[in-house]
Amino acid sequence: MTLYSSVFLFCFLPVAAVTYYMFPRVCRTGIICVISLFFYLMSAGRLFFVLPLLSLVCYGLSFAGKKGFYLCLLLLPFLRLIDACNFGVAFFVVRAAAYIYDEHKEKNFAKVFAFLMFFPTVSAGPVTRYDCIRFDRAADFxxxxxxxxxxxxxxxxxxxxxxxxxxxxxxxxxxxxxxxxxxxxxxxxxxxxxxxxxxxxxxxxxxxxxxxxxxxxxxxxxxxxSVGEFFRRWHISLGRWLFDYIYLPLGGSKHGKVRMFLSLAAVWTFSALWHGFTLAYLLWGAWFFALSALEKNKIKxxxxxxxxxxxxxxxxxxxxxxxxxxxxxxxxFSAGNTLLYSRADIYNCMRHLPFILLAAFFATPVVHRMFCMLYEKARGLTYIAVIPAMLLVLSCLAAGGHSPFLYASF
Amino acid sequence: MKIFVMLSLTVALVMLFCIVLCPIDYLESEKRYVSEFSISEVAFCERLPFREQLMRLNRDVMLALGINEFSGAFFGKNGYIFSNETVSGDVLEKNLLSAKAFADKNGISTHIALIGSKTDVLVHFLPELYGDERKALWKCDGHVADILPMLILKGGEGKYIFYRGDHHLTSLGSYYVYKSLSNALGYDAYGASDFSVSVVKSDFSGSDARKMLTVTDDRIALFRYKGDSEYVTENLDTGKKYNGLYDYDKLFSPDPYGIFPIADCGRAKITLGEGREMLLLICDSYGDSLAPFLARHYDLDIVDPRYFGGSVKGLIDENDYAKVLFCFGMDTLASKEVLYKLNF
Incomplete structure (x- = not known):
């Protein structure tokens, strides 16, 4: 079950939301624990016990100070080695590690469990911080x-x-x-x-x-x-996590250039391995380390x-x-015997070009800015303006099948 | 805001009730029954209210954006709908090798007819610049009857040899295949004037039209001839026997193409009972509309290896076949290994 599946949108979410708000605020942490467990059970398959078990382990590690932080990070390679790395373990580990590093030492395990297992973010982020997650607020329409x-x-x-x-x-x-x-x-x-x-x-x-x-x-x-700016705008929560928990603790840019490059190398190595323990990801990390290093040397x-x-x-x-x-x-780069193009390529490019251009347009802030302006000035119209998007979502669901979310495999 | 939230909740709950209480158990556009209800994405998507209208919206948006493909089908010229199939030269090679191994092992005169798909044959009706990568699949050697050029020629002349909205050959297309195989199989093919063509359905919409959620006005025509109602056709899967070559009961079923023998069954027989030679026709659905023509010359034992659960080798041992004809669409032989079980 994913956040954009019919089962979630029309069954799980409305029932979960109504249940959540029906209960008094003091009970909502517990309700979220139950809802999140249920979501995880429906989504994680045979390895459904992994994250709840990890929650217990990380809760214990949270009382071990900074050592607990490093032990928590070591869980990731361990789980990959024993092939128990499913459904959001990588995201879970960084979230838990941040909780441990920040030394919250929450005595109420339910609160910690609710934070770690909070179902919208459990499988693929964003990488949330413990202070942001509170379940005792009044309903804010x-x-x-x-x-x-x-x-x-x-x-x-x-x-x-x-x-x-x-x-x-x-x-x-x-x-x-x-x-x-x-x-x-x-x-x-x-x-x-x-x-x-x-x-x-x-x-x-x-x-x-x-x-x-x-x-x-x-x-x-x-x-x-710049590449630096790109990663400050791409997966912002993970970028901030890497900055706060890897780059800064290793010295960052405050202790000279060598330390800075070492910190950068550690960030990219961790980022690569976080995605997967393969040479391809390491090369990805190395590529961006090289580009970041160039930019640090004022090459634009x-x-x-x-x-x-x-x-x-x-x-x-x-x-x-x-x-x-x-x-x-x-x-x-057309090396070797590679043909430059074929008839089929031209046909496929031409028929996909309008869609790709539309996608490229939507990848710019233009539509978002228009929407935000409409939301500020005429909120009612915003709700109407979203109807075409909703119809297209329903049409995609009806047309059947969707490909799995890429980052759910981390 | 409160109204919007309440409205959204109401819509979601209404959708849930509609899905759970959905009265539809048969999907007309897809000619299949819905799956058993469960808390699963498939079951929910099948029961979405206004599902067909939503699917059409999706199709129309994709077509408007120029993608010209929906559920693996795409529009060509002249109202033809084509299908994209994933084909592999390696898979084709394996199937042909299985057929040749079968021929070598059994010592019966064996012939292979490979029928091009609409994409291979109706090249004049494909969209502009549509690729020609499939040409690489067509390497006819001595074992495989080379009928593609003839079909392309007839298609180019505007002959109605493929249904616009279905992947099968029409009876006219099968007639041309029948004529092309006459030399190889050693029979004198009857001319067109020896048949009388009768249109039995004029609003047939087949597989490709269903993929595109549209309808076509294809015609199912039968090439009748004098005495054809004396044949006995038997579906050995269901035990159904009928006189003549066509199962007219199927004409008004969800799949009218079932009027032809062997449609969707593993084994069928067409006999006249006059001590004629017996031909083992191993085929997919492309053999369906060819069988009535071949029945004029042979008693037929028709086997579709995709559905046949028995042993073809066993059939060879039990029956005295004069010849074996493999008749498959290119898409079948180049997408799945279906002939490997022949040799067991």
Whole structure:
């Protein structure tokens, strides 16, 4: 069950929300624990016991000071080794590690459990902090209505844009020419953005519905002028986590250049391994470390340089092995016997071009700004304006099947 | 805001009730029954209110954005709807090798007819710039009858050889295949004037039209000939026997294409009982409309290996077949290994 599935939207969420608000505020932490456990049971399959067990372990570790933080991080490679890394374990570990590092030492296990297992964020973030999560607030209809709008928007990004772009990517990726490689890269860059941004928005929307206000997790990253700026706008919560718990504790930029580069290397190594213990991810991390290091040495990439660099970085993301990445790059740069284009490529590019342009437009802040203006000036119209997005979400659900959310595999 | 929240909750709960209490148990557009109700995404999506209208909305938006593909089908010219199938030269090669191994092992005169799909044949009606990667699949050697060029020619002449909204050959298309195989199989093919064509359904919408959530006005026509009602056709899966070559009961069923023998069954027989030679026709649904033509020359034992649970080798041992004909669509043989079980 995902946040944009029919079962969740029409069965789980309304029942859970009504149940939650029916109970007095003092009971809501407990209610969230039950709801979250239920969500996890329905979603995690045979490894449903992993996160609840980890919650207990991390709760214990929270009383071990900073040692507990490092032990918590070590859980991730351990779980990957024993193949128990499912459904949001990577996100869970960083959330728990932050809780331990911040030394909250909450005595009420239910509160900790509710924070760690809070169902909208359990599978794929955002990476929340303990202080942001409170379940004892009064019903705030303004927040709830914003949450509903955000949920619809997130589902729209995921089901309409991301799923269609994924199909386009699969089509172009299976081609053998430079043009199809180029098209695949563009399709993937947009796909991963809408997939992740859509899920984040849906998750934040659901959090809002339950009275938890969270900041945005994506801020139109493809508008960035540097790689540093890109990662301050992409998966903002994870970026902040890396900054607060890896970069700064290792010294950051306060102890000279060598320490700064070492801190940066640690951030990118951790980020790569957090995504997966493969050489492809390490190469991804290395690529962005190199670019970040260049930028620290005042070399500017500019907007197009940033776009191109980020897109090239995604090659390591979708290639299963470094060899696959290498072959793709050879194809992209027309090396060897690679054909520049084929008839099928032109046909496929032409029929996908309007959609890709539309997706690229939606990846800019224009629509968001228009929406925000409408929300401020004529809220009622906003609720009407979201109807086409909602209809498209329903049409995507009706057309059946959607591809799994990419980051749910971390 | 409160009204919006309450309205959203009401809509969600109404949707839930509609899904749970959904009275629909048969999906007309997909010609199938809904799955058993459960708290699962499939069951919920199948029961969404206004599901078909929503699917059409999705289709229309995709078409408006130029993607021209929905559920694996796409529009070509002249009202033709084509399907994209995932095909593999390796899978095709394996199937052909299985067929050849079967031929070598059994020592019966064996022939292979590979029928191109609409995408292979009606090249003139494909969208502009549609790729020609499938050409690489067509490597006819001595074992495989080369009928593709003839079909492309007839298609290019505007002959109605494929249904606009279905992936099968029409009876006219099957007639051309029947004529093309005459040399290989050693019979004198009857000319068109020896048949009388009767249209039995004029609003047939097949698989491709269903994928596109649209209807086409295809015609199912039968090539009748004198004495064809004396044949006995038996569906060995269901035990149903009828006189003649066509099961007219199926004409008004959800799948009118079932009028042809062997449609969706593992084994069927067409006999005249006059001591004629017996032909083992191993085929997929492309053999359905070809069988009535071949029945003019042979008693037929028709086997579809995708549904046949028995042993084809066993059939060979028990029956005295004069010839074996493999007749498959390219999409079947190039997408799934279906012939490997022949040799067991």
């Amino acid at each position: 303004s927040l709830i209505s914003r949450g509903i709008l955000l949920l619809i928007w997130g589902a729209f990004e995921k089901l309409f844009f991301a799923d269609t772009l994924k199909r386009a990517f699969d089509l172009f990726h299976s081609g053998g020419t430079t043009l199809s490689a180029f098209a695949a890269l563009i399709a993937y860059s947009l796909y991963i953005y809408f997939d992740f941004s859509g899920y984040s928005n849906a998750a934040i929307g659901v959090c809002n519905i339950f009275g938890v206000a969270l900041p945005r997790n994506f801020d139109f990253p493809y508008m960035s002028r 990439l500019g907007r197009f340089g940033t776009l191109g660099s980020v897109a090239l970085g995604w090659v390591f993301f979708f290639s299963k092995t470094p060899n696959d990445a290498y072959k793709f790059l050879l194809r992209l």
